[in-house]
Amino acid sequence: MIGVIIVAVAVVIGINLFNSREVSANRDAVISDLNNFTSLAHAYYRKPARYGGGNNSFIGWQIPQELAATVNGNYTAKIGNQSVVLIGMGNCIGNDGTNPVKVTTVVGPEMIVSTTVNN
Numbered sequence: 001m002i003g004v005i006i007v008a009v010a011v012v013i014g015i016n017l018f019n020s021r022e023v024s025a026n027r028d029a030v031i032s033d034l035n036n037f038t039s040l041a042h043a044y045y046r047k048p049a050r051y052g053g054g055n056n057s058f059i060g061w062q063i064p065q066e067l068a069a070t071v072n073g074n075y076t077a078k079i080g081n082q083s084v085v086l087i088g089m090g091n092c093i094g095n096d097g098t099n100p101v102k103v104t105t106v107v108g109p110e111m112i113v114s115t116t117v118n119n
Contacts (some may be wrong), residue, residue, distance in 0.1 A: 001079070011062075017088075018029060022034045022092055023092050023093070023094060023095065023101060024102070026072065026073070026090040026091060026092035026101050027090060027094075027101045027103065027116060029072035029073075029090070030072050030101060030103045031088075031092045031103055031114065032072075032087040033067070033070060033072055033073070033075065033088060034047050034075070034086050034088050034103055034105045034114065035065075035105075037067070037075065037077070037086050037105075038105060038107050039059050040061070040063075040064070041058060041086075041107050042085050043083070043089070044058065044106070045057065045058055045061070046062040052112055056109070057081050057082070058076075058078075058079050058080060058081065058082065058083065058084045058107075059079060059081055060079075061077075061079060061084065062068070062079070063075050063076070063086075064078060066098065067097050070092070072088075072090065072091060073088050073089050073090040073091050073100070073101070074088075074089050075087065075088050075089075082108060082109060083106060083107060083108045083109040083116075084106075085103070085104065085105075085107075086105040086106075086107065087103075087104050088102065088103045088104075089100040089102055090102065090103075092108055094117075101116075101117075103116050103117070104117065105113070
C-alpha cells in the first residue's frame with residue numbers, strides 16, 4: 001500500500017516538473033522570437049527610405065507574415081513613429097492555469113524593454 005502511494009506521489013511530482021519546464025521553454029522561445037523581431041525592426045528603422053527602410057521611423061515596418069504564427073506562439077505589433085510594441089502569446093498555458101504565456105517587448109531607437117506576463 002505504501003509503495004502505491006509513493007509511486008503516485010512520484011508521478012504527480014514528475015508531471016508538475018514536466019509542465020513547469022514546458023512553460024519555461026515556451027516563454028524562452030517566445031522571448032527569442034521577439035528578440036529576432038527587434039533586430040528586424042531596428043534594421044528597418046536605420047535603413048534609408050530609398051533602400052526600403054524607415055529612415056529613422058518604425059512606420060511601415062511589420063512582422064513578416066510567415067513569422068506571425070510559429071510553433072512557439074502568435075505575434076502582433078503596434079507600430080508608432082519612434083516605437084514598436086511587440087506582443088507574443090505562447091502556445092503553453094502559463095502559471096495561472098488559464099491564460100497562455102505572454103511577453104511584451106517595447107522597442108525604441110535606443111532601448112528595448114521586455115515584460116513577461118503569466119510565465
